[in-house]
Structures are given as C-alpha cells and as structure tokens.
Amino acid sequence: MAVYTEVSDEALTAFLSAYEIGTLLSYKGIAEGVENTNFFLHTTAGSYILTLYEKRVREGDLPFFLNLMEHLAARDLACPQPIRNRDGAALGRLCGRPAVIVSFLDGVSVKRPGLHHCGELGRALAGLHAAGADFGMVRENSLSVEAWRPLFAVAEAQADTVAPGLGGRTRADLAVLEAGWPRGLPGGVIHADLFTDNVFFIGDRLSGLIDFYFACTDAFAYDLAICLNAWCFDADGTYHRDKGQALIAGYQAVRALEPAEVAALPILCRGAALRFMLTRLVDWLNVPPGALVQPKDPLEYDRRLVFHRDAGRAEDYGWVAESLARASPP
Amino acid sequence: MAVYTEVSDEALTAFLSAYEIGTLLSYKGIAEGVENTNFFLHTTAGSYILTLYEKRVREGDLPFFLNLMEHLAARDLACPQPIRNRDGAALGRLCGRPAVIVSFLDGVSVKRPGLHHCGELGRALAGLHAAGADFGMVRENSLSVEAWRPLFAVAEAQADTVAPGLGGRTRADLAVLEAGWPRGLPGGVIHADLFTDNVFFIGDRLSGLIDFYFACTDAFAYDLAICLNAWCFDADGTYHRDKGQALIAGYQAVRALEPAEVAALPILCRGAALRFMLTRLVDWLNVPPGALVQPKDPLEYDRRLVFHRDAGRAEDYGWVAESLARASPP
Numbered sequence: 114m115a116v117y118t119e120v121s122d123e124a125l126t127a128f129l130s131a132y133e134i135g136t137l138l139s140y141k142g143i144a145e146g147v148e149n150t151n152f153f154l155h156t157t158a159g160s161y162i163l164t165l166y167e168k169r170v171r172e173g174d175l176p177f178f179l180n181l182m183e184h185l186a187a188r189d190l191a192c193p194q195p196i197r198n199r200d201g202a203a204l205g206r207l208c209g210r211p212a213v214i215v216s217f218l219d220g221v222s223v224k225r226p227g228l229h230h231c232g233e234l235g236r237a238l239a240g241l242h243a244a245g246a247d248f249g250m251v252r253e254n255s256l257s258v259e260a261w262r263p264l265f266a267v268a269e270a271q272a273d274t275v276a277p278g279l280g281g282r283t284r285a286d287l288a289v290l291e292a293g294w295p296r297g298l299p300g301g302v303i304h305a306d307l308f309t310d311n312v313f314f315i316g317d318r319l320s321g322l323i324d325f326y327f328a329c330t331d332a333f334a335y336d337l338a339i340c341l342n343a344w345c346f347d348a349d350g351t352y353h354r355d356k357g358q359a360l361i362a363g364y365q366a367v368r369a370l371e372p373a374e375v376a377a378l379p380i381l382c383r384g385a386a387l388r389f390m391l392t393r394l395v396d397w398l399n400v401p402p403g404a405l406v407q408p409k410d411p412l413e414y415d416r417r418l419v420f421h422r423d424a425g426r427a428e429d430y431g432w433v434a435e436s437l438a439r440a441s442p443p
Numbered sequence: 444m445a446v447y448t449e450v451s452d453e454a455l456t457a458f459l460s461a462y463e464i465g466t467l468l469s470y471k472g473i474a475e476g477v478e479n480t481n482f483f484l485h486t487t488a489g490s491y492i493l494t495l496y497e498k499r500v501r502e503g504d505l506p507f508f509l510n511l512m513e514h515l516a517a518r519d520l521a522c523p524q525p526i527r528n529r530d531g532a533a534l535g536r537l538c539g540r541p542a543v544i545v546s547f548l549d550g551v552s553v554k555r556p557g558l559h560h561c562g563e564l565g566r567a568l569a570g571l572h573a574a575g576a577d578f579g580m581v582r583e584n585s586l587s588v589e590a591w592r593p594l595f596a597v598a599e600a601q602a603d604t605v606a607p608g609l610g611g612r613t614r615a616d617l618a619v620l621e622a623g624w625p626r627g628l629p630g631g632v633i634h635a636d637l638f639t640d641n642v643f644f645i646g647d648r649l650s651g652l653i654d655f656y657f658a659c660t661d662a663f664a665y666d667l668a669i670c671l672n673a674w675c676f677d678a679d680g681t682y683h684r685d686k687g688q689a690l691i692a693g694y695q696a697v698r699a700l701e702p703a704e705v706a707a708l709p710i711l712c713r714g715a716a717l718r719f720m721l722t723r724l725v726d727w728l729n730v731p732p733g734a735l736v737q738p739k740d741p742l743e744y745d746r747r748l749v750f751h752r753d754a755g756r757a758e759d760y761g762w763v764a765e766s767l768a769r770a771s772p773p
Binding site: 137139140142223225 | 446451452453455466467468469470471472473474475483485490547548549550551552553554555643645646
C-alpha cells in the first residue's frame, strides 16, 4: 500500500512516448498493491494503471501474468488488459523497474461481503477457470504444499513468540497436510489470491478481478478453498456457512465440482489457511526497518485453522447436494 | 504522501449519499498531500478528490480554505472546487475526520521547471492575487516572521547536529529578518506554499493550482518570494536568475510590482527560505516512530540562505527595469 518508486513527469512522459494512448493529463501514485508501485494514469485516450514491479515479483514470471490477463480479457473476463506499446511489447522498463500499463477497471472492493457478493464471486471464479482453460502457459504454484515446510523453517524458532503453541500446531498441520494433500484434481489457471481487495463491485454487480500476480497452475478447488477462507470468515475465526454455501453454489452454477473435488474441499481449505498463515508469519517476523507497509496479522489464519481442524466434510463449508445447490438463488 | 485513514466502501457509500454526485464507481487512496489523506473518486457524475483532514490541519481554518477555493473557482482560477452536499455544506465528517470532496483537476507537476514553466507560474500567481482581491475572509499568516523564533526555539539545541554552524547562522538570520522585515506592502490572499507539486501543467500550459491549506492573508511579494525559492534554485543552492527573471516578468505581465515591493524582494526571499528551513528542521528532528512520510531536507534551504545573505538587490533575483521586463518573452 505504498509508492516505493517515485516517477518524475519527465521519466513518465518519455516512457509514454512509446505507447499510443494519447497525451498525459494526470498521474497519481495510489496506495494499492502490497508488492508493487501503482499509478493511476489519465490521458486523452482514457484511464490506466501503471505498475512498476518491485523486488518481490520475479521478472521471469511477468510474461505469464501479462499473457494471462490478455488471454482472459480477450475472453470477456473483466480484468485489467495490458496495453502494448508501438513495438508490440506489454512489458517495458521505467525508473529501473519492469513496468506495465493496463486498462483501468472501475469498481469498489467490498470490505464485508454479504451472501450476494459471495455468490457473485463464486460465479466469477468458475468463469475465470473456464476462460483460462485454453491458456497455453504453465506456472507452478510456488506457494503450494511443498513450499510450506521451508517457509515454516524460517519462522519456526520465533513462532511461539507470536502466539503460544503456534509452532506445535503448525508442525501438526504440516504433517497432516503433507500426508493427505490431494493430487490429480481438475486444474488449470487459478488466481490464488482472490481476496476481497482483488474483486471489484459496482453496486451489486461484480465488475472485475484484479492482481493476477499469484496466478499459477493448480487445482481449481484450491482456488475455491482460498476464496472460502478469504470471504467467509470473520477476523475472529467464525465461519459463515451461509456465505460458503452462496460461494460454492455460485461456482457450481457455472462449473459443477467433481466428487473428488468435493471430498478434497476440507483439506484444501485447511491447506489454504496454513499457506496464508505461514507467509504472513514470515512477513510479520521480518518487517524491515522503515517499512511502508503494515504486515498482515498471521493469527487471523491461525484462528481459521481451529475451524478447519474440526471440519471434516464439504457440508461443513456449505456444500450441499447438487439438486439443492441448483435450487439456491442465483 | 500516505493514506493515514482507511475508508471502507460502506463508510464511503454512506458519506456520498448526502451528495448529488452520482453513484460510486471507484476510489483509490492516493499518495499525495503530506498532511492529509486523499482519495481519487470516480462516480457516474465525474472525477473528484476526497480529502480527510488529519491532525495537523486546524479544523477552524477549514472554512477559510474552502470558501477561498470556491471564491477563486468562481473567478475562473483553475483550482479544486469544493462540492456542497444536499444541505449546502462543503465540510462533512468521515471516519471521525473533517472531510471534503473537491473537483478533480487534470494536470502534472513538473519536477524540474524550465523558464517557460516559471513564466506561467508568475502569471498564475498574479492571477491568484487578483482573483482573491474581493475575498471577504482573513487568516493571519501563522508562519510569518513572528513565528520563526518560537519555531527555532524547538530545534535550536539540536540544530548543529544537523549541520555544523546551523544554529549560529539561524540566530544571525533571525536578527536581521526581525529587524528589517517589511511592513505595509500590498497584500491580500496568498497561497504561501506554491511549490512545484502544487502547480499542474498539461503540456506547456499551466492547468491549475492545488493545496490551499497554507493560504493566508499576507504581502503579495512574499508569495512571489516563496515561489522564487521553490522554483528557481537547484537542490545544491544554485540560483537560476533566468528562471527568476521569467517568474517575475510573468507576474508583472498581470500585476506590476510597486517600488516598495521590488525593494523588499531580497529580504522577503531570505525570510521565505528561513521559514521553510525552520519548519523542515523541526520536522526533521521530530520524525515520529513509524512515520509514513519521509521528512524534507532542511539543508536545501540552508544552502539557499547562503545565496540570500549575499543578494541585496531585486536585480540579483532577476528583476529588471519595467521596460525590459515588459519586453521579455511572455
């Protein structure tokens, strides 16, 4: 949520001269995106977002993200569309950083989603999975189950200083998840970070998805599990099954879950919670001096894990038998 | 340059329901304004800036600033225009803070102004002074000569830790300025903070002035002196007389300086430099832990003061006899 790199009017004007998007009228650094620097651009041709990629994004991954956004936008999924310059390149360089201009999407993030928002999200998520089906690139999920133990190793010694018993709980979770992690589920492109900040609404209508910088190739149902974690819990760890039901029903209105996905939902949800607890824990313990960004609380996900350890069935998350799901309000 | 106050979609939607500016399409926290939190708003009716005033702005001063912007905008000066809600109020409350919506101004701040920019600024500054002539409110300049000694008292003991000899130089400057500060010069509303960030250009044309939160009632020539400091020096303290000449000539193309103002220009410039050195010095020595904003370097103004101490005549700043000024390129 910060501008890490200042961009002068001269540098920006020179950069824009390679694009056919009119004359610069205005640009403002915006407090959005934890990992990158973003500017709102207004030109005589319209509104755009200019992103400068800071250290945490691997430059080699950018073609995957940019091609994916282009692929999805071409299939009418409402997401930022990379703008190519006169040479046909979407990826440029500005102030020493990889830089990209994408189309500006209207919409507002909902801090406290209701049932209707969850239903809309479910439909959009399934639409994203469908639209990505013929995308030709692959990017492994570098934050899946194999990554969790090495991540935890970085934080393990200090885990109990963050919450008593956190180290022990995490070791036990890791053992269960590594032993039981499902393989061979239907998969393809997933967003992998569809938190409320990354989903826009205009009024009641879902108007777009943003921030594809964790997108990767993995199980579709894992993406659903990430969303159930991000959208259906209170910060205190209370799960709202009615929200989960709306989200899953919305998803199934577009793409039916296979029995193996339904069966795997509880462990996928538990794994997704551990993944966010771990990355937050590492960030929490490694705030650099002078940090511009407040780290997110890992204990929000520690509290979600309490629910996941008890929840053994997809029904606990709001999944209902097909006939009922089809009958639920759209 | 930070978002100090988070505003949820629910809080913003409730706030906007009192205004007739259409439906919210988008809002982004923007990294602009050292003292306040600013959001870019896009609605079905257009683009706006929403400002939440943080602690450093005195709430009692807000009617002066808001009425002034309204007064100037009504006289076709390009500046943000406060939007009144259905009850006719420009000043509202949001997230516990005084909050105002103003019209969005296109334009780009020029980091390294050239001669042409300085000329445009001079004309706009004189236009501002003329447009404010019939403004009915008064706000004393709380950062003029009387304020400098108390400001210095806060920093005096530590001044030499910032630069060797800074304390002694400042004491000598204060004595000279307090003894010789000019009184009775033509005056009225001044902007008092017209740094390059607060002046917008589209291409070569000055498109607007923003950030009236230091505006007050004081000598017009002091406003010009502030601009000469902010626009005509390099960071190393080198004065560009050609820029000063363009700025002064631009000003005089709209409003001729009186002889007393010309004579006072050197001391006004020296005073303006000391004012910014002092406020920066105090901020420099008092960065709160966890500050979101990098303090500005007071020594930039300490270096400008070296020039000012030697410069005794308006000519040193680029003022030229009337006939020459009139002949200079517009």
